[in-house]
Amino acid sequence: MYSFETEHITKRFGAVSALRDVSFAARPGTVHALCGENGAGKSVLSKILAGVYRPDSGRILVQGREVSFSAPSEAVRAGISMLYQESDLALDLTVAENIFLGAERLIGGKFACVLDSDRMRHEADDMIDSHGFILKPDTIVAELTPAKRQQVEVLKALNRRAQVLVMDEPTASLSPRETQELFAIIRGLRNSGMTVVYISHRLDEVLKIADEITVLRDGVKVYSGARSAVNADRVVRLMTGSAPAELFPTRNNVPGALFFEAKEISDRSGRVRRVSFQLRRGEIVGLAGLVGSGRSETAELISGVSPLAEGAFFLDGEKVELHSPRCAVEHRIALVPDDRTFEGIIPALSGAANLLLPNYRRFGMRYWIPRRRELRLGETFGRCFRLEWPSPRTAGGRLAAGTMRKILIGRWLMSDIRLLILDEPTRGIDVESRREIYEFMSRFVRRGRTILLISSNLTELFGMSDRILVMRNGRMVGNVNTAETTREEVMGLAAVDGL
């Protein structure tokens, strides 16, 4: 008997298909890891399980009975609790109040409404003791560390008689020691007969804690089986997929002169710490690292989206201030952010307008936009980027995923930008569009311009980059030539905590 099963789950968000025909199930008393790169559909699947999203098609069974959740509270009632990446506690309430939130103990009979605070405090204390946690029921949750808050969430779930506990990246904000403690807790829950669904892209942790592993790639289940049947290499291959070599254009460019330098840059939140690197003209530089390693934050610093706390940028040897994206664009630096749901496409504007958005001035339309010229440019560049749209007039929101992605990148490829930062540029699109995007990228740098490519997809990084920078925990930990390194080395640099 499974504690839950999902059968043939499919979920789309607009043009993006997040899950395609995914079935997976877990037994009581196991830790079942859900692996996959970013955007593979792990979070969507877990949110469907937790009643946050409704699947477009497919069934969910809990203890063998079919269920349909229209709200998270219904999933909780069915015994499925989720621990979100962002804590789901009421920060101004105490530990005990949080544990009993929505399930308060009351004084009196059926129509009671007076809180039995003493009883709740005692019961909370008993629960804390029986799990060996070090918590006080009266502490305000806001004063607790992330690790302690997680323990409160676990107790809250247990108090709701959770049979299945879904944990989404539970170690994201934990220290190595706290991670070990969490693992002890998870093992305790498993031994008491619970199902723990453990979602993480940290492979070493997954392999340590899981009994069963399910791997998703691009919204499709590619593996489900016992942990003991796979090793790290196999899982990495399953997650990334072995893409055919001809996906990537052959490139034989020679990088030119140094033109951009970041010196000891840090951001205000401490997620980027004293990072330095240099970029040359005409090169594609990969930026590897786990999510949370500070890759995207570094990109935001360079493109002026978030402010520098310390350090400086140099363009052609001269110090430049990049306070805002506008400022960065004026220095001919642009960012295409990680954008799974195509927020960067303005749904109500035409495809042509979406493509021209940063380029009106460049094409002589500083104030005035003649419809004709806009359409003609849309047609020209549409052909150039092989956009599959009914017409340049078609609203952006009605385009296919691959076309949207090509517009998001194409709007900068056609501009006069000389440093383009791409964060996960080929997420969630078909192989053909991907191949074309790689081709456009290589054409772009051939003219002496530079791309900084952030990707969780190692195949992509190795297929496209001249060299690869590696970040871990907000620091730059590696700078290797693609030709002289291996996936294992890069993965090792990115994932192994050297503390």
Place this chain on the structure above:
Amino acid sequence: MRRYSRQLFPFCALVFVFALFSVLAPERFLALRNLVNILRVSSVTGIAAAGMTFVVIIGGIDLSVGAMLSLSAMVTAISMLLFAGADLSMIANGEYVSLGLLPMLGGTLCGIFISGLCGFLNGELIARLKIAPFLATLGTMVVFRGGSLLLNDGRPAMTSDCNWLDVGHVLGVPAAVVVYFAVLLAGGVLLQYTTFGRYVRALGSSPRTALHVGIDVTRLRVLVYTLCGVLVGVAGLIRMSRASGAYPFSAGVGLEIDVIAAVLIGGASPSGGRGTMAGSLIGVLLVGVLRSGMTMLDISIYWQMVAVGVLVLGALAADRREAQRLNLVQENTGS
């Protein structure tokens, strides 16, 4: 056709309400004089609504338009009188002052400048200090109303000579209506054929993208609120002409409700990104026809308030349903 689908429902509602009153009060409601009058009366709301459309498209709101109208009308009236050589005691006593063309033009410019400044202030509070638009303009609403009362110590400023915008005609069309249609046309062109309009729609639809493509979003927000202010100034001028003076206690009271109602009924989305001049025209007419028709049928002004409120809520509900249909709201948050 799809492009106009957002306006289809309000348009049908307009036709329906129009037909209803034509049946219920055929002699009075359908009289040409009344129809022209609806347009004339609606022009104040309409011109302000044209400005508000831009504000709503960028995902903002301006509650201060009514008070701003009052302030700009007061400034217009008082500066006209001062330019015409009146002294402060004459203005305070409401004495008749004859106004020439130049004082009128000067006063007009002063009034529009002040309301533009008011809009600019709203924009700065919202774009630079990052105060939520609803709250920022709630605050300035009180400031502007207070300011307009202060100017002549709560008394009106009478400008009986300046009434051309109310009584004048251009080729047989009331001047106020001509101004309104000119504003609509200019607004439509601005929205459809200029980078300003393009960026406004981009900003409302996806602020993060607007930022990333290098649009100066702070400046754009300030510009939009300033534009709204300027148009409110124009509306204030018409309001002042109609009343032969500026009445700081009553001018523009409740205007913000009619204006916001018209814009939302016209299919603009309070979450930003969507809205058109044609839509806001339909919204303005619907509110205008409703009020006029109900007045003809001797339905109390209080019921009119209820009706306008219900219309706003209906428009808001329709917008949410539309958003859900477009899968913009994806999460089942508890309900």
